[in-house]
Ligand SMILES: Nc1ncnc2c1ncn2[C@@H]1O[C@H](COP(=O)(O)OP(=O)(O)OP(=O)(O)O)[C@@H](O)[C@H]1O
């Protein structure tokens with residue numbers, strides 16, 4: 001246990017699988033599955049003390065919550081739905097920019113007078129008066145639904161647990177409305193459903209998540225640091241550009257102010273000769289070029305990096321702050 005490895009959980013099927021694999025590959029983290037594609041355990045090439053567990057997005061949440069895995073990629077929707085004390089059990093280290101989906105409340109388009117959550121009160125009262133029964137909400141997001149409906153003051157309803165094809169429930173007559181996840185809206189439209197104006201319960205995306213309950217041995221910490229350092233270096237590289245220019249040494253004093261104005265840095269200090277090197281945010285690069293030209297700089301080049309390793313990174317800091 002003192003030397004137990006880091007267990008990294010990776011989606012093995014469904015919507016997140018491809019993007020998750022691409023995300024690790026970008027950071028030079030390549031899986032090796034010794035016994036072929038059906039082997040549900042693997043390792044990371046060149047990173048010791050890591051065991052990769054290939055699981056479904058939902059199972060990853062279960063195992064993060066119990067501490068059976070240390071790190072994993074999964075959807076925030078599943079984290080919020082499946083873990084009652086999510087903020088105690090796990091740490092969302094960073095959103096990953098894929099797996100975007102909203103958890104929404106949707107009703108039949110034919111309900112032209114029903115536009116907001118507050119309108120559901122009348123729907124519920126009407127159903128009760130006319131049919132003597134509760135309004136039914138089909139969903140697999142039972143906990144998220146209870147929480148959201150309570151916040152909106154809607155109490156007179158019943159949840160019909162759905163295991164799939166939730167959008168079909170109103171058409172089939174098994175519920176009046178639904179709560180489900182949507183990305184393009186195509187499935188809602190195909191079932192003649194519309195999202196209520198204030199019916200977006202959660203804007204979810206895939207996250208890199210750490211378990212607060214996993215056995216964080218010294219080896220697991222070291223391996224997590226190695227993995228997170230690479231991920232952070234790849235992200236930092238993507239967000240940074242290097243600008244080089246030739247500048248009259250007499251003008252070098254203006255550089256410090258220029259760097260400050262554009263939130264850029266002079267990582268290697270002020271050059272002795274004519275060469276100056278700046279690091280800047282990608283969005284600021286052309287403004288900096290113009291400013292450099294303004295002080296007489298010449299032969300300005302902009303370069304991208306594959307990796308940029310800083311002394312610290314937000315991912316590792318966040319993890320270590322959390323696991324102590
Ligand atoms: N359009 C989408 N529909 C459903 N999930 C999406 C969508 N886009 C992104 N996701 C994310 O992908 C996660 C996994 O969903 P997905 O349906 O792919 O899982 P799965 O492995 O097929 O599991 P299950 O068999 O339970 O459906 C969702 O919880 C959500 O975070």
Ligand SMILES: O=P(O)(O)OC[C@H]1O[C@H](OP(=O)(O)OP(=O)(O)O)[C@H](O)[C@@H]1O
Nearest residue numbers: 164165180181182183184185186187188
């Ligand atoms: O807004 P859209 O782009 O149309 O996507 C939404 C649909 O995708 C998901 O189902 P999925 O295809 O994962 O099938 P599942 O219900 O079997 O998981 C989700 O449950 C919706 O039904």
Ligand SMILES: [Mg+2]
Nearest residue numbers: 013014015164
């Ligand atoms: Mg699915």
